[in-house]
Amino acid sequence: MNQTKLLVDVESVSRKFPLDHSDVIALAEASFGVERGEFLAIAGPSGSGKSTLLNLIGCIDKPTSGRIHIDGVDTTSLSANRMTELRRNKIGFVFQTFNLIPVFTAAENVEFPLLVQGVDAAERRKRVAEALESVGLAQRANQRPDLLSGGERQRVAVARAIVHRPALVLADEPTANLDSRNATQLIDLMRDLNRRLGLTFIFSTHDQRLLEHTPRIVRLTDGHVVSDTTQEGGSHEQVLASSLS
Amino acid sequence: MSKFLLLAFRNVFRNRRRTLMTLLMVGGGVAGLLLVGGFFARMFWGLRESTINDGLGHIQIFTAEHFNREEKHVLDTGIDNWRQVSSAVSSGPHVKGVAPRIEFYGMLSNGVKSGVFMGSAIDPSAEKSLDFTPGVTSGRDLDNNTSGDAEALIGTGVARSMSVKVGDGLTILAVTADGALNGIDVQIVGIVNTGFKEVDDRYLRITLPSAQRLLQSDRVTNLVVGLDKTESTDQVATELGPKLRGLPQQLILKKWIDLAAYYKQVHSLFSTIFVFLGIIVFFMVLMASVNTLLMTMFERTREIGTMLAMGTPRSWIMTLFIVEATLLGVMGAVVGVVGGNLLGLFLNHSGIHLPPPPGTTVPMRFSVQFVPALMIGSSLLVILSLALASILPAIRASRLQIAEALAHV
Numbered sequence: 001m002n003q004t005k006l007l008v009d010v011e012s013v014s015r016k017f018p019l020d021h022s023d024v025i026a027l028a029e030a031s032f033g034v035e036r037g038e039f040l041a042i043a044g045p046s047g048s049g050k051s052t053l054l055n056l057i058g059c060i061d062k063p064t065s066g067r068i069h070i071d072g073v074d075t076t077s078l079s080a081n082r083m084t085e086l087r088r089n090k091i092g093f094v095f096q097t098f099n100l101i102p103v104f105t106a107a108e109n110v111e112f113p114l115l116v117q118g119v120d121a122a123e124r125r126k127r128v129a130e131a132l133e134s135v136g137l138a139q140r141a142n143q144r145p146d147l148l149s150g151g152e153r154q155r156v157a158v159a160r161a162i163v164h165r166p167a168l169v170l171a172d173e174p175t176a177n178l179d180s181r182n183a184t185q186l187i188d189l190m191r192d193l194n195r196r197l198g199l200t201f202i203f204s205t206h207d208q209r210l211l212e213h214t215p216r217i218v219r220l221t222d223g224h225v226v227s228d229t230t231q232e233g234g235s236h237e238q239v240l241a242s243s244l245s
Numbered sequence: 246m247s248k249f250l251l252l253a254f255r256n257v258f259r260n261r262r263r264t265l266m267t268l269l270m271v272g273g274g275v276a277g278l279l280l281v282g283g284f285f286a287r288m289f290w291g292l293r294e295s296t297i298n299d300g301l302g303h304i305q306i307f308t309a310e311h312f313n314r315e316e317k318h319v320l321d322t323g324i325d326n327w328r329q330v331s332s333a334v335s336s337g338p339h340v341k342g343v344a345p346r347i348e349f350y351g352m353l354s355n356g357v358k359s360g361v362f363m364g365s366a367i368d369p370s371a372e373k374s375l376d377f378t379p380g381v382t383s384g385r386d387l388d389n390n391t392s393g394d395a396e397a398l399i400g401t402g403v404a405r406s407m408s409v410k411v412g413d414g415l416t417i418l419a420v421t422a423d424g425a426l427n428g429i430d431v432q433i434v435g436i437v438n439t440g441f442k443e444v445d446d447r448y449l450r451i452t453l454p455s456a457q458r459l460l461q462s463d464r465v466t467n468l469v470v471g472l473d474k475t476e477s478t479d480q481v482a483t484e485l486g487p488k489l490r491g492l493p494q495q496l497i498l499k500k501w502i503d504l505a506a507y508y509k510q511v512h513s514l515f516s517t518i519f520v521f522l523g524i525i526v527f528f529m530v531l532m533a534s535v536n537t538l539l540m541t542m543f544e545r546t547r548e549i550g551t552m553l554a555m556g557t558p559r560s561w562i563m564t565l566f567i568v569e570a571t572l573l574g575v576m577g578a579v580v581g582v583v584g585g586n587l588l589g590l591f592l593n594h595s596g597i598h599l600p601p602p603p604g605t606t607v608p609m610r611f612s613v614q615f616v617p618a619l620m621i622g623s624s625l626l627v628i629l630s631l632a633l634a635s636i637l638p639a640i641r642a643s644r645l646q647i648a649e650a651l652a653h654v
Contacts, residue, residue, distance in 0.1 A: 051652075055647075055648045055651075058554065060553075060554050060647040060648050060651070061647070061648045084553075084556050084557075084558060084559075085556065086556075087554060087555065087556040088555065088556020088557075089556070091556075093551070093554050093555060095551065095651065097547070099547060099548065099550075099551040099651075101252070101548060101551075101552075102259070102548075103252065103255035103256055103258075103259055104252065104255070108248065108251075111248070112552075112555065113555050113556070115248050115249070116555060116556055116557050116558075116561070117556075160555075
């Protein structure tokens, strides 16, 4: 893999959690790279270290050893404030339980990352409308999360994750709380955004059916990367080419 | 920033029942302070005005000697040319009138029994012009125009101990300005209840000419100045100063507050009680709010984790909690001010009477005064209390570990 093109570079990353008088190894010597425009799934059973790995890539946790570079920046050496800045500007998050702010409408939820970035009101309105349009929820902009279905909430979460045009979108088990139809639709939506906008997606899942059309899969078992496979019909070069055309 | 405030505002109403309970608690604290403070303010006002109108006046003029040395004889330190002084003072703005007084003491006798009195001599016309009316329970007030026997008002305690009533006669004995013993006969024209038993047991009042005849002196002890309103006291006192200079006797002014020892004691006592009450309310709101806000923080742990994950500065999270608590405080203060004033209006029209305060014999009507400064002060107190209460939850929220917060169930 060409090191200069890597958006995410995970180098021998381990994460241990202290438990009583010993350490639990959640991730052991994981290494792989992700290029710009990739659509990558991290697969594995529960407890295999998927969420830990996403937390480390997402700069919301620090590895016990090893290094992670995001867009050429060594995140393991960053201060807390710089990590906050990096998350704010370069990363979008989608969570298993949607994690929308319940007192905000769909549009206000999507607007929140732009608010944190200090984007002016007119630009915020424009980008929120675009983001909601891109996930097919323009008509539901003024609904609060409790009036949306599970699938709609997760699409709002996706819109929130992409509205500030991050370099990387991390989705931790985004389909775990959705039925199979909504789960498939969500993965299709993410794949579509990946193709159309050239966004880099890394998502974790333990649902084998969702992996069928995922171009690249990194498999974890007991914190170890056991395989890193690329399937036909969806390479990131094709994605980048289609998003640029 | 407006969206941020909107978020804080909406968060306040997230758990409506809890918010309602908090508002009732905060509002109750404010209303309680307003009612108690308003009652105290009304009481202070009433005590101030009754103290002044019962004869203290707004300003009193004495000779400087009166405070510098003990009198060898009665009126030894009295004012000589009091008519001239009175005339000069009366011409000033806000001055309703000037009443000369003689304070003296001696013995009373009904021929069978004797007793001690603390007497005052007054000019009935001057007193009436200042609306100084003694609480005559039977008979009438002193009158300048009557001829014949000297008249006297006595306290209820004196009447009881001497077994006399209106129309009866008494002999007053006192030491004159020359140090001799003198006596005059007086006719009781009225019996007075001042509300203070200790005063009523020694109370005697006669007219100025009678006292001057008894004491063999043309001097007066002091001059009492009555004003159109109490708030003018400081201004008039400042203006009167120059008028009193250059006279044969050195005269000094005393404002009512300098002479109203009882008022000052009551004011000091009840002000301390009110401050203590304020401290209790402050800590009550503080402790209850810390608990509520910590619960709120705990319930929103995952949401805070999400906001932090999206790159929200930790200072924003802290500010959010403080703003939410402050908003809650403002709303609680509004509830308290509105509720307290409505309750105050209701109580003012309910005609409730309280037992007589210590040392008095007249029941006190329960009345609440509406004091804007008290409303502002009580509101600021609870707002500050809630803002302080939010600091601990705000710090905890801002220091959450993101990964742990996101995994919070």
